[in-house]
């Protein structure tokens with residue numbers, strides 16, 4: 001098991017910056033900001049009653065989805081949880097299609113049948129949006145098994161939380177993935193809480209990477225408030241899995257800034273604790289670092305903010321303009337079409 | 342002199358299922374079998390015996406004891422382009438995978454707005470009658486039939502055991518196949534060239550004019566035996582094998598009800614909330630004015646299955662009971 005890593009750029013304060021390096025830093029920051037602003041809009045639209053149902057936001061955890069997705073190729077598969085807007089955006093599903101989904105419109109990425117918790121996309125091999133805690137992990141295993149049996153050197157990346165790591169399926173899956181040497185990249189988003197239950201109240205061993213290692217797989221833990229650290233760790237993991245060496249477990253140590261969902265009064269933690277973590281905000285720390293390293297300027301960040309605002313406004317306009325599926329279609333997609341039902 | 346049997350061969354239900362799987366494994370490289378003890382042990386009911394020798398441990402895959410995970414892995418493998426057959430030892434253990442079956446298998450196509458269908462087969466043994474008591478004997482196929490998004494097959498005959506699997510593997514959606522463990526040793530005749538059979542219609546297994554008995558799986562044979570006895574008394578019962586509990590082919594039993602005007606349903610499931618309740622309700626909704634008598638049901642007694650032989654027998658539908666109820670029903674005037 002590896003220990004927490006530092007970033008490639010950490011010690012490179014005063015040196016010349018290549019255009020590629022700058023482009024990449026801009027890309028990482030832009031990605032995190034896109035997610036943050038998208039989530040803010042979702043919260044606003046929830047209050048405006050445009051979005052209903054459960055809504056789980058990703059503020060504070062952006063570096064995980066952004067860093068990990070950098071390590072995946074378009075051929076890889078992703079299985080995510082109900083807190084998956086950021087993952088969907090990073091995988092390449094458009095903000096418009098995601099928002100239309102939350103509006104319950106038929107142009108949504110799941111035709112309005114899924115909502116916030118069940119985003120799907122075949123073109124990017126995005127297999128949900130699973131709202132049964134731990135329920136997506138076996139599916140990821142199966143996707144990886146199919147790849148292995150068909151000799152396809154692809155990675156199935158499976159996101160889940162610290163809470164999921166207490167479920168039986170998690171343990172069954174680590175066992176089986178190692179036993180069968182399946183190309184699964186397990187990404188545990190440890191944000192220290194499962195709804196209102198702090199990790200110390202739900203895990204006998206709170207070092208999840210250490211616990212996972214007991215199944216005999218390669219594990220690492222990373223400070224997931226640092227996008228570059230996540231990216232580097234994910235890169236290493238994806239290379240490992242892709243080369244056929246079996247599964248890999250990466251614990252991303254992060255924190256959720258907002259409530260668990262829109263119904264959560266947050267009785268289980270103090271404001272001070274949240275404020276303390278906000279000082280480590282991945283967007284704040286990374287942009288500060290890029291500014292002080294001279295990789296980017298305030299104007300660059302302003303431009304990123306403008307682009308994000310524009311994209312999101314367009315997405316809202318799109319979702320508003322989208323249409324509702326006729327009620328006559330209610331029982332479609334229970335079975336494949338053209339078959340007796 | 343030909344008796345029509347020269348093109349037939351005799352085999353057990355178990356052999357029929359095994360042949361169906363062997364056939365599928367030979368014809369389609371994407372097909373593989375996984376489950377507990379399906380390989381080296383040969384299957385807990387010896388259904389997959391010998392397959393690992395022919396197809397190897399990659400395609401006849403022994404899993405650890407983790408029903409939820411290997412059913413979920415079956416979903417993923419199906420999504421990933423394979424045609425997995427997942428075997429669960431018995432229906433009682435399928436409850437450890439109930440989450441994957443209901444929350445994922447049955448929902449993926451719908452939740453994804455039609456993007457991801459799941460061509461997965463889940464086979465499992467079901468049914469009582471072998472003194473296995475309250476955790477190994479239940480008949481929950483009707484319970485699974487409650488769930489939209491999956492198909493529920495209950496092959497009773499050797500022909501269906503042999504022919505339904507192939508059709509199910511061709512289906513784009515998840516199919517659960519319930520094999521009554523009491524049927525595995527049953528012998529039957531099959532045409533040498535028997536092929537696939539449909540998986541969405543019921544069959545009239547015996548024609549009769551006086552009354553309709555609707556059944557499925559192992560209870561079908563109790564109904565058929567009862568019909569033979571009743572025939573000697575001059576009562577001709579029509580016997581319908583539902584074959585598939587979802588989608589339910591109501592046309593076949595509604596038409597029969599319209600011919601005989603009396604219906605008895607024999608169901609190994611518990612009475613409350615059973616598939617027999619569903620069939621009865623549909624007859625009431627759609628053939629009410631055809632009936633000369635109230636629909637009757639013979640189901641399993643509402644107890645967890647007892648171990649003692651006499652109690653287990655009393656708990657399950659019995660042929661004698663069928664005969665008794667039929668006699669009473671045909672005597673009643675419409």
Ligand SMILES: Cc1ncc(C[n+]2csc(CCOP(=O)(O)OP(=O)(O)O)c2C)c(N)n1
Nearest residue numbers: 083131132133161162163164191193194195
């Ligand atoms: C099987 C199951 N049990 C309970 C729930 C209710 N629930 C939804 S989210 C959640 C907490 C999960 O925590 P974690 O896995 O850490 O993910 P996070 O929400 O922190 O991202 C719970 C208990 C559920 N959806 N599924």
Ligand SMILES: [Mg+2]
Nearest residue numbers: 161162193194
């Ligand atoms: Mg958590």
